Amino acid sequence: MRHNFHRHIGLFLVILCLTAGAQRGRKEVQLVTDSVPKDVVFNVYDFKGINKYPEYFNKQKLQRIIKLDKEEKWEELYDALKDYVSRFGIQNFYKDTKLIWKLAKLTELLGDPDEAMTLYRMVLRHHYQGISIKEIELYYDSLNRQAAEQFVPIDYYYELVEHRKLIDTLRPPRGVLLNMGMLVNSASADYGPSLNIHNDILVFTSKRKKVDETIRFREDEDLYFSRKDPYGTWSKAKPIEKLNTQYNEGSPCISGDGTTLVFSRCDSPDSYGDCDLFIATLQEDSTWTRPANLGVTVNSLAWDSHPALSHTGDTLFFSSDRLGGFGLADIYYTTKNDKGKWSPALNMGPVINTRQNDVSPFYHPVYEVLYFSSNGQLYNFGEFDIYKAFNVDGYWTEPQNIGPLVNGRGSEFYFTIDSESELLFYARSSTRDLNKQDIYSFPLPMGAQPEATTTVTGSLTDSLTGAPFQGIVSIIDLDNGREVAPRYLKPDGSFEFELINQTNYLLVLQGDDFFRIEEVFYLDGPMELNTVTEPLVSKMKFESIEFDVGKAELKTEMYADLNKVVNFLYDNPEFKLKISGHTDSVGDPEKNLKLSKERAQNIRDYIVIFAGIIKERVQAEGYGDTRPIVENEVTEEDRKINRRVEFEIYREAPPTEESEETSNDF
Incomplete structure (x- = not known):
C-alpha cells in the first residue's frame, strides 16, 4: 500500500x-x-x-x-x-x-x-x-x-x-x-x-x-x-x-x-x-x-x-x-x-x-x-x-x-x-x-x-482612576447551555465575542483585583457592555454587615456582600480570608470580646459550611473593643465606626529558600 x-x-x-x-x-x-x-x-x-x-x-x-x-x-x-x-x-x-x-x-x-x-x-x-x-x-x-x-x-x-x-x-x-x-x-x-x-x-x-x-x-x-x-x-x-x-x-x-x-x-x-x-x-x-x-x-x-x-x-x-x-x-x-x-x-x-x-x-x-x-x-x-x-x-x-x-x-x-x-x-x-x-x-x-456572528464588545475599568482591569471574561448561553470559550481581558481592559443573536446570556468578569461582576443580557444586535467597578483592597468592610445590638445572627441583607467574598474565593483558589470582629467600648469588655468572636465565627460558618469554601482557607477572630479605629469614642458615629467586621483577603507568600532549608532540618 x-x-x-x-x-x-x-x-x-x-x-x-x-x-x-x-x-x-x-x-x-x-x-x-x-x-x-x-x-x-x-x-x-x-x-x-x-x-x-x-x-x-x-x-x-x-x-x-x-x-x-x-x-x-x-x-x-x-x-x-x-x-x-x-x-x-x-x-x-x-x-x-x-x-x-x-x-x-x-x-x-x-x-x-x-x-x-x-x-x-x-x-x-x-x-x-x-x-x-x-x-x-x-x-x-x-x-x-x-x-x-x-x-x-x-x-x-x-x-x-x-x-x-x-x-x-x-x-x-x-x-x-x-x-x-x-x-x-x-x-x-x-x-x-x-x-x-x-x-x-x-x-x-x-x-x-x-x-x-x-x-x-x-x-x-x-x-x-x-x-x-x-x-x-x-x-x-x-x-x-x-x-x-x-x-x-x-x-x-x-x-x-x-x-x-x-x-x-x-x-x-x-x-x-x-x-x-x-x-x-x-x-x-x-x-x-x-x-x-x-x-x-x-x-x-x-x-x-x-x-x-x-x-x-x-x-x-x-x-x-x-x-x-x-x-x-x-x-x-x-x-x-x-x-x-x-x-x-x-x-x-x-x-x-x-x-x-x-x-x-x-x-x-x-x-x-x-x-x-x-x-x-x-x-x-x-x-x-x-x-x-x-x-x-x-x-x-x-x-x-x-x-x-x-x-x-x-x-x-x-x-x-x-x-x-x-x-x-x-x-x-x-x-x-x-x-x-x-x-x-x-x-x-x-x-x-x-450563527455566531453578532459582535459583543465591552470593557472593565477602575471607577476611581479609569485604569483597565486585568482578568477573565466568561459568557454563558443561558437559553441553550452552549459553552463559550473564556478569554482574558485585553491590556486595555476590553473584550470581544461573536455570539448568536436573540439569545439570553450571562456575562461574568473575574480577576484578582475586583469582586466578580455578573450581568444578564439579551442580545438583539451588536452590543457594547462597558463596566466600571471599584478595585479590591486587601482589608475592607461592608456597610451591609451590621449586626443588631448585642446580637450575632446573620441578616438577609448581608448575603449579597458575603456572596461577593465567596465568589472571589471560588474564582481565586490561591487566596485566603481572615475575618475580624470588632465592637465599640460600651458594656462589659469580656462580653464584647465574646460577641465579636461569635459574629466572626458565624460569618466563617456561612462561607465554609453553607458556601463550601475549604475551611483551611478561612479563619475568624474576635477582638472586642481592643482595636478601635476611633480611640476615644465620644459620639454614636464614633461607636458605629468601631463596630465592624473586617475582611482581609491575602495570598500567603511562597516559602523562601532559607525557610525551606530550615524546615528541612526538622
Missing part, C-alpha cells in the same frame, strides 16, 4: 518537521455584511490570475514599481502595487510575497488599517523568500497574541468551573467528548464521519477489516454506515458492500438527502492518481450504483480526497496535493452543470489555502459556512486545527479558529457537524497513533456555531 488517508496525513506531519520551505500560493477577497463577524473584515482584492495562469509578470509595470519605490513616491507606488498584486497568479504568492508585504505597509500608511491587516495575514500564510523572518515573526506574534493567546487555557478554565461548582448560574455544561461506542467504533482506526440532513445516517471510514497477505495481515480501508433509531441509539456499523473493494475506500461524504455518496478510492487501477474521488447514487432498491470516477476534470495524478458537498449537491469541495497549488495540500472545488457534468477543479485561493496543509473541508448543511482543518492558518492551538469561513457575495472571509474547546494540542480533522449545529463528530486518538482513532461526538461550542 503506497498511499492511504492516514499515511498521507502522517506524512504531512513528517514533512512539516523536515521542510523549511514549500511550494505554491492562492486567492481571495472579502466584504463586510451584518451576517459576518466584525473582526473577519477582508480586503477588496479579487486576484484575477488565480485559476487562470500560474504566474503574473509584466516587466514594464514591475520596473515602474521599482522606480517609484526608489523615488519614494508612496502614493503612486501604492496605486501601482494594488493593481499589480490584484493580478497575481498562484506562484506569485510564494515568489513575490515581498510585494504583498510592501503593499501591506503602504496600506497601513495610506489606506484602510483593516485591509492592511488582511494583507499582513496573507504574507504570513504564504511567505517563502525575500522577506525578513524577524519582521514576519514580529507581526505573527503580534497577530497571534490578539487571538489565540487571548483564550484562557482550557485546563485552567475547567479548574475554575470546578472551584465554583456550587454556584449553579456559573456552571456551564462542561463539553463532554463522547465515544460513539463499540457498535460504531472498532479496535482499529475509525474516522471520516459524514451525516445526512436528518442526522440519522452516519457513514465513515474504518480499518477494521484485515486482509491476509500470507506473510502479514494488511488493514483494508472500507466504508461503513450506522443508523440512529428514534431513541438516539446508533446501530452496529455495517460495511457498504457494493462500494468496498480490495482497494482502499474512505473519507465518504453523503448528500443531505442520503442518495449520493462521494468518497475516495486509493491505489486502484481505475484511478488516475494515488487517490481519486468517486461518486455513487442510491437506487430504488436501496442499493448503490457502481461507483464512477469523477474524471480528469476533478481528479489529478496526485492525491485527491476529503470530499464535501454543498447544500444542493452541485458544488463539491475536496483536498488535493496536486502540483500548482499554494502549499503541501490545498482545498479545491468543482461545480456540476445542468447536464450533470463536473467542471474543472478550481483552487479556493490564498485566504483559505496556505503554504502548509489545508484539508478536510466541510460545508455546513444549512448555513453558508465552510469548515476545514489546517496547520498553516494563523491562530493555531495544535498541529491541525478546525477553522470556519463565511461565504459573502462569492468570497470567503478570514478563517476563524473555532477555539480551544474543540482544538487542542493535537490534530483535529475528519469531522462533520449535524444539521442542528448541536454536535461535532470527529476522530480522535488518545495517543499520536493515527491507527487508534475512534469517532467521538462533542457539543458544538459557540466558537464553532455558524
Whole structure:
C-alpha cells in the first residue's frame, strides 16, 4: 500500500518537521455584511490570475514599481502595487510575497488599517523568500497574541468551573467528548464521519477489516454506515458492500438527502492518481450504483480526497496535493452543470489555502459556512486545527479558529457537524497513533456555531482612576447551555465575542483585583457592555454587615456582600480570608470580646459550611473593643465606626529558600 488517508496525513506531519520551505500560493477577497463577524473584515482584492495562469509578470509595470519605490513616491507606488498584486497568479504568492508585504505597509500608511491587516495575514500564510523572518515573526506574534493567546487555557478554565461548582448560574455544561461506542467504533482506526440532513445516517471510514497477505495481515480501508433509531441509539456499523473493494475506500461524504455518496478510492487501477474521488447514487432498491470516477476534470495524478458537498449537491469541495497549488495540500472545488457534468477543479485561493496543509473541508448543511482543518492558518492551538469561513457575495472571509474547546494540542480533522449545529463528530486518538482513532461526538461550542456572528464588545475599568482591569471574561448561553470559550481581558481592559443573536446570556468578569461582576443580557444586535467597578483592597468592610445590638445572627441583607467574598474565593483558589470582629467600648469588655468572636465565627460558618469554601482557607477572630479605629469614642458615629467586621483577603507568600532549608532540618 503506497498511499492511504492516514499515511498521507502522517506524512504531512513528517514533512512539516523536515521542510523549511514549500511550494505554491492562492486567492481571495472579502466584504463586510451584518451576517459576518466584525473582526473577519477582508480586503477588496479579487486576484484575477488565480485559476487562470500560474504566474503574473509584466516587466514594464514591475520596473515602474521599482522606480517609484526608489523615488519614494508612496502614493503612486501604492496605486501601482494594488493593481499589480490584484493580478497575481498562484506562484506569485510564494515568489513575490515581498510585494504583498510592501503593499501591506503602504496600506497601513495610506489606506484602510483593516485591509492592511488582511494583507499582513496573507504574507504570513504564504511567505517563502525575500522577506525578513524577524519582521514576519514580529507581526505573527503580534497577530497571534490578539487571538489565540487571548483564550484562557482550557485546563485552567475547567479548574475554575470546578472551584465554583456550587454556584449553579456559573456552571456551564462542561463539553463532554463522547465515544460513539463499540457498535460504531472498532479496535482499529475509525474516522471520516459524514451525516445526512436528518442526522440519522452516519457513514465513515474504518480499518477494521484485515486482509491476509500470507506473510502479514494488511488493514483494508472500507466504508461503513450506522443508523440512529428514534431513541438516539446508533446501530452496529455495517460495511457498504457494493462500494468496498480490495482497494482502499474512505473519507465518504453523503448528500443531505442520503442518495449520493462521494468518497475516495486509493491505489486502484481505475484511478488516475494515488487517490481519486468517486461518486455513487442510491437506487430504488436501496442499493448503490457502481461507483464512477469523477474524471480528469476533478481528479489529478496526485492525491485527491476529503470530499464535501454543498447544500444542493452541485458544488463539491475536496483536498488535493496536486502540483500548482499554494502549499503541501490545498482545498479545491468543482461545480456540476445542468447536464450533470463536473467542471474543472478550481483552487479556493490564498485566504483559505496556505503554504502548509489545508484539508478536510466541510460545508455546513444549512448555513453558508465552510469548515476545514489546517496547520498553516494563523491562530493555531495544535498541529491541525478546525477553522470556519463565511461565504459573502462569492468570497470567503478570514478563517476563524473555532477555539480551544474543540482544538487542542493535537490534530483535529475528519469531522462533520449535524444539521442542528448541536454536535461535532470527529476522530480522535488518545495517543499520536493515527491507527487508534475512534469517532467521538462533542457539543458544538459557540466558537464553532455558524450563527455566531453578532459582535459583543465591552470593557472593565477602575471607577476611581479609569485604569483597565486585568482578568477573565466568561459568557454563558443561558437559553441553550452552549459553552463559550473564556478569554482574558485585553491590556486595555476590553473584550470581544461573536455570539448568536436573540439569545439570553450571562456575562461574568473575574480577576484578582475586583469582586466578580455578573450581568444578564439579551442580545438583539451588536452590543457594547462597558463596566466600571471599584478595585479590591486587601482589608475592607461592608456597610451591609451590621449586626443588631448585642446580637450575632446573620441578616438577609448581608448575603449579597458575603456572596461577593465567596465568589472571589471560588474564582481565586490561591487566596485566603481572615475575618475580624470588632465592637465599640460600651458594656462589659469580656462580653464584647465574646460577641465579636461569635459574629466572626458565624460569618466563617456561612462561607465554609453553607458556601463550601475549604475551611483551611478561612479563619475568624474576635477582638472586642481592643482595636478601635476611633480611640476615644465620644459620639454614636464614633461607636458605629468601631463596630465592624473586617475582611482581609491575602495570598500567603511562597516559602523562601532559607525557610525551606530550615524546615528541612526538622
